[in-house]
Amino acid sequence: MRLYITAAAFLFLVTPWLQAETIHVVTEQTPYTGVRDGKVVGAATKVVELTLNRAELKDYRINLYPWARAYDMAMHQPNVLIFLIARTPEREALFKWTGEVTNVQYHLYKLKSRTDIQPKDVQDARRYNIGVLRNDVRHQYLTSQGFTRLVVSATSRDNFHKLLNNQIQLVPMTDGDAAAECEQSRFDCSQLEKLLTLDRMNAPLYIAYSLQTPDETVERTRKAFLQLKAEGVVDKILGTH
Missing domain, CATH: 3.40.190.10 (Periplasmic binding protein-like II)
Structure with a gap:
Protein backbone atom coordinates (compact mmCIF):
# COMPACT_ATOMS: atom_id res chain seq x y z
CA MET A 1 0.00 0.00 0.00
CA ARG A 2 1.42 3.34 -1.03
CA LEU A 3 0.99 6.49 1.01
CA TYR A 4 0.40 9.63 -1.01
CA ILE A 5 0.90 13.05 0.56
CA THR A 6 -0.22 16.10 -1.34
CA ALA A 7 1.99 19.17 -1.50
CA ALA A 8 -0.46 21.10 0.68
CA ALA A 9 -0.52 18.37 3.31
CA PHE A 10 3.27 18.16 3.29
CA LEU A 11 3.59 21.89 3.86
CA PHE A 12 1.11 21.64 6.73
CA LEU A 13 3.25 18.96 8.37
CA VAL A 14 6.59 20.73 8.07
CA THR A 15 5.62 24.39 8.41
CA PRO A 16 5.89 25.72 11.97
CA TRP A 17 2.80 27.24 13.59
CA LEU A 18 2.46 30.89 12.66
CA GLN A 19 0.94 33.50 14.94
CA ALA A 20 -2.01 35.09 13.17
CA GLU A 21 -2.59 38.27 15.16
CA THR A 22 -0.70 40.64 17.44
CA ILE A 23 -1.45 39.99 21.12
CA HIS A 24 -2.40 43.13 23.01
CA VAL A 25 -1.09 42.71 26.55
CA VAL A 26 -2.68 45.06 29.10
CA THR A 27 -2.10 45.70 32.78
CA GLU A 28 -2.27 48.43 35.44
CA GLN A 29 0.17 50.03 37.88
CA THR A 30 0.86 47.58 40.73
CA PRO A 31 3.81 46.53 42.91
CA TYR A 32 4.44 43.92 40.19
CA THR A 33 4.09 46.24 37.17
CA GLY A 34 5.14 49.76 36.30
CA VAL A 35 6.75 51.99 33.68
CA ARG A 36 10.43 52.85 33.42
CA ASP A 37 11.85 54.91 30.56
CA GLY A 38 8.62 54.48 28.63
CA LYS A 39 8.63 50.67 28.92
CA VAL A 40 6.31 48.48 30.98
CA VAL A 41 8.46 46.62 33.51
CA GLY A 42 8.12 44.72 36.77
CA ALA A 43 8.21 41.16 38.05
CA ALA A 44 4.82 40.14 36.66
CA THR A 45 5.64 41.77 33.32
CA LYS A 46 8.81 39.69 33.11
CA VAL A 47 6.80 36.52 33.79
CA VAL A 48 4.40 37.38 30.96
CA GLU A 49 7.23 38.17 28.54
CA LEU A 50 9.05 34.92 29.32
CA THR A 51 5.80 32.99 28.95
CA LEU A 52 4.95 34.44 25.54
CA ASN A 53 8.50 33.97 24.29
CA ARG A 54 8.51 30.35 25.50
CA ALA A 55 5.20 29.87 23.68
CA GLU A 56 6.79 31.33 20.52
CA LEU A 57 4.24 34.14 20.52
CA LYS A 58 6.68 36.89 19.63
CA ASP A 59 4.24 39.43 18.20
CA TYR A 60 2.86 41.24 21.24
CA ARG A 61 2.62 44.75 22.64
CA ILE A 62 2.46 45.53 26.36
CA ASN A 63 0.64 48.64 27.56
CA LEU A 64 -0.24 49.97 31.00
CA TYR A 65 -3.69 51.55 31.43
CA PRO A 66 -6.10 52.49 34.20
CA TRP A 67 -7.68 49.22 35.32
CA ALA A 68 -11.17 49.98 33.97
CA ARG A 69 -9.79 50.49 30.45
CA ALA A 70 -7.62 47.36 30.55
CA TYR A 71 -10.56 45.33 31.86
CA ASP A 72 -12.91 46.68 29.18
CA MET A 73 -10.42 45.80 26.43
CA ALA A 74 -10.11 42.24 27.73
CA MET A 75 -13.89 41.95 27.93
CA HIS A 76 -14.67 43.14 24.41
CA GLN A 77 -11.66 42.82 22.09
CA PRO A 78 -9.97 39.79 20.51
CA ASN A 79 -6.38 38.74 21.23
CA VAL A 80 -6.11 40.62 24.52
CA LEU A 81 -4.05 39.21 27.39
CA ILE A 82 -4.70 40.86 30.77
CA PHE A 83 -2.64 40.56 33.94
CA LEU A 84 -2.78 40.53 36.93
CA ILE A 85 -6.49 39.79 37.18
CA ALA A 86 -8.20 38.21 40.19
CA ARG A 87 -10.01 34.99 39.36
CA THR A 88 -13.42 35.04 41.02
CA PRO A 89 -16.62 33.01 40.50
CA GLU A 90 -18.27 36.08 38.96
CA ARG A 91 -15.50 36.38 36.36
CA GLU A 92 -15.04 32.68 35.65
CA ALA A 93 -16.95 32.60 32.36
CA LEU A 94 -15.75 36.02 31.18
CA PHE A 95 -12.14 35.13 30.34
CA LYS A 96 -9.89 32.28 29.25
CA TRP A 97 -7.75 31.67 32.33
CA THR A 98 -4.14 30.83 31.59
CA GLY A 99 -2.05 30.68 34.74
CA GLU A 100 -1.97 31.73 38.40
CA VAL A 101 0.93 34.11 38.92
CA THR A 102 0.52 34.87 42.61
CA ASN A 103 -1.98 35.10 45.46
CA VAL A 104 -2.73 38.20 47.53
CA GLN A 105 -4.63 39.17 50.66
CA TYR A 106 -6.39 42.52 51.01
CA ASN A 202 -7.89 35.96 49.34
CA ALA A 203 -7.48 36.43 45.60
CA PRO A 204 -5.42 34.40 43.11
CA LEU A 205 -4.05 36.74 40.44
CA TYR A 206 -3.91 35.34 36.91
CA ILE A 207 -2.86 35.81 33.35
CA ALA A 208 -6.02 35.58 31.25
CA TYR A 209 -7.16 36.08 27.66
CA SER A 210 -10.26 37.65 26.20
CA LEU A 211 -12.90 35.15 25.08
CA GLN A 212 -12.40 36.11 21.43
CA THR A 213 -8.77 34.90 21.50
CA PRO A 214 -8.10 31.66 19.55
CA ASP A 215 -7.92 28.56 21.74
CA GLU A 216 -4.57 27.57 20.24
CA THR A 217 -3.01 30.83 21.42
CA VAL A 218 -4.42 30.27 24.89
CA GLU A 219 -3.21 26.67 25.06
CA ARG A 220 0.29 27.54 23.88
CA THR A 221 0.47 30.24 26.54
CA ARG A 222 -0.89 27.95 29.25
CA LYS A 223 1.59 25.20 28.40
CA ALA A 224 4.52 27.63 28.41
CA PHE A 225 3.46 29.15 31.74
CA LEU A 226 3.12 25.73 33.38
CA GLN A 227 6.62 24.85 32.20
CA LEU A 228 8.06 28.01 33.73
CA LYS A 229 6.10 27.40 36.92
CA ALA A 230 7.38 23.82 37.18
CA GLU A 231 10.95 25.01 36.63
CA GLY A 232 10.62 27.44 39.53
CA VAL A 233 11.14 30.47 37.28
CA VAL A 234 7.89 32.22 38.22
CA ASP A 235 8.43 31.98 41.97
CA LYS A 236 12.05 33.08 41.62
CA ILE A 237 11.09 36.21 39.69
CA LEU A 238 8.27 37.16 42.05
CA GLY A 239 10.52 36.59 45.03
CA THR A 240 12.84 39.33 43.80
CA HIS A 241 10.29 41.95 42.70
Whole structure:
Protein backbone atom coordinates (compact mmCIF):
# COMPACT_ATOMS: atom_id res chain seq x y z
CA MET A 1 0.00 0.00 0.00
CA ARG A 2 1.42 3.34 -1.03
CA LEU A 3 0.99 6.49 1.01
CA TYR A 4 0.40 9.63 -1.01
CA ILE A 5 0.90 13.05 0.56
CA THR A 6 -0.22 16.10 -1.34
CA ALA A 7 1.99 19.17 -1.50
CA ALA A 8 -0.46 21.10 0.68
CA ALA A 9 -0.52 18.37 3.31
CA PHE A 10 3.27 18.16 3.29
CA LEU A 11 3.59 21.89 3.86
CA PHE A 12 1.11 21.64 6.73
CA LEU A 13 3.25 18.96 8.37
CA VAL A 14 6.59 20.73 8.07
CA THR A 15 5.62 24.39 8.41
CA PRO A 16 5.89 25.72 11.97
CA TRP A 17 2.80 27.24 13.59
CA LEU A 18 2.46 30.89 12.66
CA GLN A 19 0.94 33.50 14.94
CA ALA A 20 -2.01 35.09 13.17
CA GLU A 21 -2.59 38.27 15.16
CA THR A 22 -0.70 40.64 17.44
CA ILE A 23 -1.45 39.99 21.12
CA HIS A 24 -2.40 43.13 23.01
CA VAL A 25 -1.09 42.71 26.55
CA VAL A 26 -2.68 45.06 29.10
CA THR A 27 -2.10 45.70 32.78
CA GLU A 28 -2.27 48.43 35.44
CA GLN A 29 0.17 50.03 37.88
CA THR A 30 0.86 47.58 40.73
CA PRO A 31 3.81 46.53 42.91
CA TYR A 32 4.44 43.92 40.19
CA THR A 33 4.09 46.24 37.17
CA GLY A 34 5.14 49.76 36.30
CA VAL A 35 6.75 51.99 33.68
CA ARG A 36 10.43 52.85 33.42
CA ASP A 37 11.85 54.91 30.56
CA GLY A 38 8.62 54.48 28.63
CA LYS A 39 8.63 50.67 28.92
CA VAL A 40 6.31 48.48 30.98
CA VAL A 41 8.46 46.62 33.51
CA GLY A 42 8.12 44.72 36.77
CA ALA A 43 8.21 41.16 38.05
CA ALA A 44 4.82 40.14 36.66
CA THR A 45 5.64 41.77 33.32
CA LYS A 46 8.81 39.69 33.11
CA VAL A 47 6.80 36.52 33.79
CA VAL A 48 4.40 37.38 30.96
CA GLU A 49 7.23 38.17 28.54
CA LEU A 50 9.05 34.92 29.32
CA THR A 51 5.80 32.99 28.95
CA LEU A 52 4.95 34.44 25.54
CA ASN A 53 8.50 33.97 24.29
CA ARG A 54 8.51 30.35 25.50
CA ALA A 55 5.20 29.87 23.68
CA GLU A 56 6.79 31.33 20.52
CA LEU A 57 4.24 34.14 20.52
CA LYS A 58 6.68 36.89 19.63
CA ASP A 59 4.24 39.43 18.20
CA TYR A 60 2.86 41.24 21.24
CA ARG A 61 2.62 44.75 22.64
CA ILE A 62 2.46 45.53 26.36
CA ASN A 63 0.64 48.64 27.56
CA LEU A 64 -0.24 49.97 31.00
CA TYR A 65 -3.69 51.55 31.43
CA PRO A 66 -6.10 52.49 34.20
CA TRP A 67 -7.68 49.22 35.32
CA ALA A 68 -11.17 49.98 33.97
CA ARG A 69 -9.79 50.49 30.45
CA ALA A 70 -7.62 47.36 30.55
CA TYR A 71 -10.56 45.33 31.86
CA ASP A 72 -12.91 46.68 29.18
CA MET A 73 -10.42 45.80 26.43
CA ALA A 74 -10.11 42.24 27.73
CA MET A 75 -13.89 41.95 27.93
CA HIS A 76 -14.67 43.14 24.41
CA GLN A 77 -11.66 42.82 22.09
CA PRO A 78 -9.97 39.79 20.51
CA ASN A 79 -6.38 38.74 21.23
CA VAL A 80 -6.11 40.62 24.52
CA LEU A 81 -4.05 39.21 27.39
CA ILE A 82 -4.70 40.86 30.77
CA PHE A 83 -2.64 40.56 33.94
CA LEU A 84 -2.78 40.53 36.93
CA ILE A 85 -6.49 39.79 37.18
CA ALA A 86 -8.20 38.21 40.19
CA ARG A 87 -10.01 34.99 39.36
CA THR A 88 -13.42 35.04 41.02
CA PRO A 89 -16.62 33.01 40.50
CA GLU A 90 -18.27 36.08 38.96
CA ARG A 91 -15.50 36.38 36.36
CA GLU A 92 -15.04 32.68 35.65
CA ALA A 93 -16.95 32.60 32.36
CA LEU A 94 -15.75 36.02 31.18
CA PHE A 95 -12.14 35.13 30.34
CA LYS A 96 -9.89 32.28 29.25
CA TRP A 97 -7.75 31.67 32.33
CA THR A 98 -4.14 30.83 31.59
CA GLY A 99 -2.05 30.68 34.74
CA GLU A 100 -1.97 31.73 38.40
CA VAL A 101 0.93 34.11 38.92
CA THR A 102 0.52 34.87 42.61
CA ASN A 103 -1.98 35.10 45.46
CA VAL A 104 -2.73 38.20 47.53
CA GLN A 105 -4.63 39.17 50.66
CA TYR A 106 -6.39 42.52 51.01
CA HIS A 107 -6.64 44.60 54.18
CA LEU A 108 -8.44 47.82 55.06
CA TYR A 109 -6.00 50.66 55.74
CA LYS A 110 -6.53 54.11 57.24
CA LEU A 111 -4.37 57.04 58.28
CA LYS A 112 -3.04 56.47 61.79
CA SER A 113 -3.91 60.07 62.65
CA ARG A 114 -7.61 59.35 62.10
CA THR A 115 -8.27 57.96 65.58
CA ASP A 116 -11.99 58.52 65.04
CA ILE A 117 -12.10 55.72 62.45
CA GLN A 118 -12.44 52.46 64.36
CA PRO A 119 -14.69 49.90 62.63
CA LYS A 120 -15.38 46.91 64.87
CA ASP A 121 -15.44 44.49 61.93
CA VAL A 122 -15.72 44.45 58.14
CA GLN A 123 -19.48 44.93 58.21
CA ASP A 124 -19.10 47.95 60.48
CA ALA A 125 -16.77 49.46 57.87
CA ARG A 126 -19.84 50.09 55.69
CA ARG A 127 -20.38 53.42 57.44
CA TYR A 128 -17.09 54.85 56.12
CA ASN A 129 -16.13 56.14 52.67
CA ILE A 130 -13.96 53.47 51.06
CA GLY A 131 -11.77 54.12 48.02
CA VAL A 132 -11.77 51.55 45.19
CA LEU A 133 -10.71 51.27 41.55
CA ARG A 134 -13.41 51.07 38.90
CA ASN A 135 -14.20 47.42 37.99
CA ASP A 136 -11.39 46.18 40.23
CA VAL A 137 -12.07 43.00 42.21
CA ARG A 138 -12.34 45.09 45.40
CA HIS A 139 -14.94 47.32 43.79
CA GLN A 140 -16.93 44.32 42.58
CA TYR A 141 -16.65 42.43 45.86
CA LEU A 142 -17.63 45.30 48.16
CA THR A 143 -20.53 46.22 45.88
CA SER A 144 -21.76 42.62 46.01
CA GLN A 145 -21.59 42.77 49.82
CA GLY A 146 -23.86 45.80 49.97
CA PHE A 147 -21.26 48.52 50.55
CA THR A 148 -22.70 51.77 49.21
CA ARG A 149 -20.20 54.40 50.34
CA LEU A 150 -17.63 53.54 47.70
CA VAL A 151 -15.57 56.31 46.11
CA VAL A 152 -14.36 55.18 42.69
CA SER A 153 -11.00 56.21 41.20
CA ALA A 154 -9.32 55.44 37.89
CA THR A 155 -5.89 54.61 39.32
CA SER A 156 -4.33 53.35 42.54
CA ARG A 157 -2.34 56.57 42.81
CA ASP A 158 -5.49 58.71 42.74
CA ASN A 159 -7.11 56.42 45.26
CA PHE A 160 -4.18 56.66 47.67
CA HIS A 161 -3.98 60.44 47.38
CA LYS A 162 -7.66 60.66 48.29
CA LEU A 163 -6.80 58.80 51.48
CA LEU A 164 -3.94 61.18 52.24
CA ASN A 165 -6.23 64.16 51.61
CA ASN A 166 -9.00 62.77 53.85
CA GLN A 167 -11.41 62.49 50.94
CA ILE A 168 -11.92 58.86 51.91
CA GLN A 169 -11.43 57.08 55.21
CA LEU A 170 -10.45 53.54 54.20
CA VAL A 171 -8.64 51.83 51.32
CA PRO A 172 -8.44 48.06 50.69
CA MET A 173 -4.84 47.21 49.77
CA THR A 174 -2.33 44.41 49.97
CA ASP A 175 0.77 44.97 52.07
CA GLY A 176 2.71 45.30 48.83
CA ASP A 177 0.25 47.89 47.50
CA ALA A 178 0.62 49.95 50.66
CA ALA A 179 4.42 49.88 50.55
CA ALA A 180 4.51 50.78 46.85
CA GLU A 181 2.07 53.67 47.22
CA CYS A 182 3.98 55.08 50.19
CA GLU A 183 7.22 54.92 48.22
CA GLN A 184 5.74 56.54 45.12
CA SER A 185 4.06 59.29 47.16
CA ARG A 186 7.04 59.76 49.50
CA PHE A 187 4.75 59.13 52.45
CA ASP A 188 5.91 57.61 55.73
CA CYS A 189 4.25 54.18 55.76
CA SER A 190 4.42 54.07 59.56
CA GLN A 191 1.62 56.65 59.43
CA LEU A 192 -0.70 54.05 57.87
CA GLU A 193 -2.64 51.63 60.04
CA LYS A 194 -3.86 48.21 58.92
CA LEU A 195 -7.25 47.71 60.54
CA LEU A 196 -9.03 44.65 59.19
CA THR A 197 -8.35 41.75 56.85
CA LEU A 198 -10.86 41.02 54.09
CA ASP A 199 -10.78 37.26 54.66
CA ARG A 200 -13.10 36.47 51.77
CA MET A 201 -10.86 38.31 49.34
CA ASN A 202 -7.89 35.96 49.34
CA ALA A 203 -7.48 36.43 45.60
CA PRO A 204 -5.42 34.40 43.11
CA LEU A 205 -4.05 36.74 40.44
CA TYR A 206 -3.91 35.34 36.91
CA ILE A 207 -2.86 35.81 33.35
CA ALA A 208 -6.02 35.58 31.25
CA TYR A 209 -7.16 36.08 27.66
CA SER A 210 -10.26 37.65 26.20
CA LEU A 211 -12.90 35.15 25.08
CA GLN A 212 -12.40 36.11 21.43
CA THR A 213 -8.77 34.90 21.50
CA PRO A 214 -8.10 31.66 19.55
CA ASP A 215 -7.92 28.56 21.74
CA GLU A 216 -4.57 27.57 20.24
CA THR A 217 -3.01 30.83 21.42
CA VAL A 218 -4.42 30.27 24.89
CA GLU A 219 -3.21 26.67 25.06
CA ARG A 220 0.29 27.54 23.88
CA THR A 221 0.47 30.24 26.54
CA ARG A 222 -0.89 27.95 29.25
CA LYS A 223 1.59 25.20 28.40
CA ALA A 224 4.52 27.63 28.41
CA PHE A 225 3.46 29.15 31.74
CA LEU A 226 3.12 25.73 33.38
CA GLN A 227 6.62 24.85 32.20
CA LEU A 228 8.06 28.01 33.73
CA LYS A 229 6.10 27.40 36.92
CA ALA A 230 7.38 23.82 37.18
CA GLU A 231 10.95 25.01 36.63
CA GLY A 232 10.62 27.44 39.53
CA VAL A 233 11.14 30.47 37.28
CA VAL A 234 7.89 32.22 38.22
CA ASP A 235 8.43 31.98 41.97
CA LYS A 236 12.05 33.08 41.62
CA ILE A 237 11.09 36.21 39.69
CA LEU A 238 8.27 37.16 42.05
CA GLY A 239 10.52 36.59 45.03
CA THR A 240 12.84 39.33 43.80
CA HIS A 241 10.29 41.95 42.70
